[in-house]
Amino acid sequence: IAYHKKKHGVIAPKRLIARLRRDNELFRSYMHQDAHEFLNFVLNDMAETLERTEKDRQKRGLPASTFPLPPGSTPLPHKPTGPGSKLGRPPATSQATLHNSLPHLNGESPSSHTSPTAASLGQNGLTRDSASTGAHTSRSHSIEQPNASRPAWSTTAEMSADGQGVRGAPAHAPDRAPSSAQPQQPAAFQTWVQQIFQGRLVSETRCLQCETVTCREEAFFDLSLDIEQNSSITSCLHKFSSTETLNAEDKFFCDACSGLQEAQKRFKIKVLPPILCLHLKRFKYIEQYDRMRKLMYRVVFPFEIKLCNTVEDCPDADALYDLIGVVVHVGSGPNHGHYISYVRSHNKWLLFDDENVEVMDEATVRTAFGSTYEYSSNMDHGYILLYQRQGLL
Numbered sequence: 001i002a003y004h005k006k007k008h009g010v011i012a013p014k015r016l017i018a019r020l021r022r023d024n025e026l027f028r029s030y031m032h033q034d035a036h037e038f039l040n041f042v043l044n045d046m047a048e049t050l051e052r053t054e055k056d057r058q059k060r061g062l063p064a065s066t067f068p069l070p071p072g073s074t075p076l077p078h079k080p081t082g083p084g085s086k087l088g089r090p091p092a093t094s095q096a097t098l099h100n101s102l103p104h105l106n107g108e109s110p111s112s113h114t115s116p117t118a119a120s121l122g123q124n125g126l127t128r129d130s131a132s133t134g135a136h137t138s139r140s141h142s143i144e145q146p147n148a149s150r151p152a153w154s155t156t157a158e159m160s161a162d163g164q165g166v167r168g169a170p171a172h173a174p175d176r177a178p179s180s181a182q183p184q185q186p187a188a189f190q191t192w193v194q195q196i197f198q199g200r201l202v203s204e205t206r207c208l209q210c211e212t213v214t215c216r217e218e219a220f221f222d223l224s225l226d227i228e229q230n231s232s233i234t235s236c237l238h239k240f241s242s243t244e245t246l247n248a249e250d251k252f253f254c255d256a257c258s259g260l261q262e263a264q265k266r267f268k269i270k271v272l273p274p275i276l277c278l279h280l281k282r283f284k285y286i287e288q289y290d291r292m293r294k295l296m297y298r299v300v301f302p303f304e305i306k307l308c309n310t311v312e313d314c315p316d317a318d319a320l321y322d323l324i325g326v327v328v329h330v331g332s333g334p335n336h337g338h339y340i341s342y343v344r345s346h347n348k349w350l351l352f353d354d355e356n357v358e359v360m361d362e363a364t365v366r367t368a369f370g371s372t373y374e375y376s377s378n379m380d381h382g383y384i385l386l387y388q389r390q391g392l393l
Contacts, residue, residue, distance in 0.1 A: 032336050035327050036222075036279050036384060043193055043221055050191040064189055197221045199273035202311055205246070207254040209261040214254075217270065222277035222384075230372055232300040233278065233385070234308070241267050241309035269310045276307075276321055276387040283334040292334045294381075298370035301326070301385050303362070321387035328368045329383040337379075342368070 225236040252263035331337020368382040
């Protein structure tokens with residue numbers, strides 16, 4: 001679009017798909033694709049393109065690009081990244097690596113990822129851990145800040161850098177900064193992708209042996225939420241920020257103790273994004289069946305929401321969000337089905353189903369909550385939710 005002569009801001013779907021298949025082999029087949037992985041890849045690729053364009057501008061001595069913030073939004077702090085780091089594309093070897101594509105937006109090189117073993121992969125190429133553990137967040141370089149004098153569960157201490165805070169890190173992979181971390185430099189600029197979608201989490205891990213609390217920040221573009229039957233987005237967010245005990249194979253590597261210890265961990269939101277993207281984890285590896293299955297649970301998502309799992313000093317803790325979009329998966333399993341979207345525009349709800357666009361009412365949107373019965377003829381389920389912070393327009 002940027003290089004199009006008319007710069008009309010739209011692109012033909014066929015051209016978009018052709019470019020997508022050219023850039024990533026995972027999308028070259030005609031098999032059923034995952035909308036969440038597609039979203040991750042598109043955001044990552046757009047940010048990479050913007051950063052590459054900015055570097056070209058700097059080489060030519062042109063002034064830095066500026067992306068005006070939406071009205072009422074809070075600028076995100078520039079976090080340091082390693083020199084030479086770039087917004088790399090995820091390796092096109094498995095959907096498991098694509099699932100973690102967004103971390104590269106914050107400076108982590110692709111080589112710092114560990115490829116999953118064949119034994120750890122379920123159907124669709126998703127790792128068993130990624131199908132059942134905590135939220136999907138952006139990974140990036142970090143420096144841990146243990147502080148024995150800090151009160152337990154304090155969420156107001158300053159953080160020094162981004163962190164990789166994956167729930168339930170295995171004992172053989174300590175939850176610490178990646179070994180590939182480089183000396184840090186200030187980030188050059190922030191793309192509009194980051195300004196619109198990026199928020200920041202604080203992860204706190206308290207060693208149960210020495211009581212040291214390790215705090216780290218990590219950027220995110222979407223939150224992946226575990227779901228249960230007859231639940232709500234509010235309860236899913238509460239569960240996301242609930243305290244988790246790391247033990248057995250998931251012990252935490254404590255720098256103060258210089259070893260693996262049992263610990264307690266929780267997440268809080270420190271910076272709210274202008275557009276909040278919530279991904280419902282409807283596809284899960286079921287060991288009993290040795291394959292991925294779709295969870296056809298009823299999950300109620302409100303049309304207006306206030307996040308309650310923020311830190312005490314969050315600048316926009318009282319912000320309200322309006323539902324503006326729902327990506328719906330229609331089908332009985334992860335390997336087949338169809339995607340449609342409900343989009344709110346000019347106080348009306350529109351249904352986008354391939355080339356068909358229709359005006360819908362809120363009652364139709366609510367059918368995507370799912371059925372109160374796990375086995376139902378209703379195959380329409382909300383999969384990705386987009387909320388816009390009030391006051392941006």
